[in-house]
Structures are given as structure tokens and as C-alpha cells.
Amino acid sequence: MSQSSVGRGLRVAVYPGSFDPVTYGHLDIIHRAAKQFDRLIVAVLNNMTKNPLFSLEERMELLRQVTGDLPNVEVDGFRDLLINYMEKKQAHVIVRGLRAVSDFEYELQMASTNHKLSPEVETFFMMTNPQYSYLSSSIVKEVAKFHGRVTDLVPPVIEQELRKKYAVKS
Numbered sequence: 001m002s003q004s005s006v007g008r009g010l011r012v013a014v015y016p017g018s019f020d021p022v023t024y025g026h027l028d029i030i031h032r033a034a035k036q037f038d039r040l041i042v043a044v045l046n047n048m049t050k051n052p053l054f055s056l057e058e059r060m061e062l063l064r065q066v067t068g069d070l071p072n073v074e075v076d077g078f079r080d081l082l083i084n085y086m087e088k089k090q091a092h093v094i095v096r097g098l099r100a101v102s103d104f105e106y107e108l109q110m111a112s113t114n115h116k117l118s119p120e121v122e123t124f125f126m127m128t129n130p131q132y133s134y135l136s137s138s139i140v141k142e143v144a145k146f147h148g149r150v151t152d153l154v155p156p157v158i159e160q161e162l163r164k165k166y167a168v169k170s
């Protein structure tokens with residue numbers, strides 16, 4: 001029996017987010033978190049209010065394509081309170097990436113709310129690789145919208161899909 005399967009059973013972590021679209025910053029967190037847990041569920045929020053560029057299905061499909069080499073990573077969608085989703089998945093760890101101090105307040109608020117709703121669930125923060133500390137899905141979309149180069153910011157398949165979304169229609 002492995003160390004990790006003693007006690008609480010299989011260590012399942014959930015990495016929730018909008019992933020509109022997934023960036024190299026997210027992927028860095030996914031790769032590193034996948035090494036720390038037995039199973040990592042990348043959970044994509046179907047957020048009606050955010051008016052995403054990519055549909056839930058597109059975001060999930062793209063995530064599946066770029067995490068296909070990681071056997072303990074799976075991609076799922078949710079439209080619920082995160083804490084309810086955690087219970088459904090029998091998961092006790094939420095993984096979030098922290099890029100800069102500016103992320104902290106929002107993340108603290110979310111982690112504290114989730115803790116209040118379910119003290120059993122812990123939020124684990126991982127510092128984003130400094131190489132990607134400036135990176136966000138919004139910045140990527142901004143650059144792509146004006147036909148800038150996003151090669152170093154997202155995997156090739158995402159770049160291709162961004163090009164399609166922002167193609168000039170004649």
C-alpha cells in the first residue's frame with residue numbers, strides 16, 4: 001500500500017477554474033499538482049455570467065488534448081457550488097495557483113468561504129512558475145484578438161483555436 005493511500009484513501013484533488021482557454025501557466029500547475037496527488041480532476045466551471053470565448057465543451061476538449069499525457073489527470077465540468085462538486089467527487093483538496101500578490105485577496109476570500117462551507121476541504125496553493133507569473137487567459141485573449149503572437153503563452157492547439165475564433169471574417 002502506498003503512503004498516500006493510507007488514512008484517507010486515495011488522495012483526490014480538484015483544480016477548478018474557468019480555463020477560457022488553458023494557458024501554459026495552468027498547465028504548469030496541472031503537471032506539478034499531478035505529481036502530488038493520486039488523482040487530479042481539472043474541473044471547468046460552466047459560468048453563465050462570464051460569457052466565455054470557448055464553450056464548456058470546447059474548454060474541456062482542449063484541456064483533454066493538452067493533458068492527455070498525464071494518466072492521473074481527468075477533465076470534468078461543473079455548474080454547481082465548488083464545495084458541492086467536491087462532495088460529489090469525494091475530494092478534500094482544492095488546488096489553486098497563485099501568480100502574484102494581486103491574486104491573494106480573491107483567493108483568500110474563496111478559500112475562506114469554501115472552508116466555512118466545508119471545513120473538511122483544504123485549499124492548497126501553488127506558486128505559479130515565475131516564467132508565467134504575468135500570464136492569464138484574459139491576457140492571452142487580448143493578444144490573440146489583435147492577432148498578436150501567443151506561441152509562448154499557450155500550447156499550439158490552443159493557439160490554433162484562438163486564431164479560428166478571432167479570424168477576420170470577409
Ligand code: PNS
Nearest residue numbers: 016017018019045080081082083110113
Ligand atoms: O479560473 P477562475 O475563474 O479564477 O476560477 C474561479 C472558480 C471557478 C474556482 C470559482 O469561481 C468557483 O469555484 N466558482 C464556483 C462557485 C462557487 O463555489 N463559489 C463559491 C466560492 S467563493
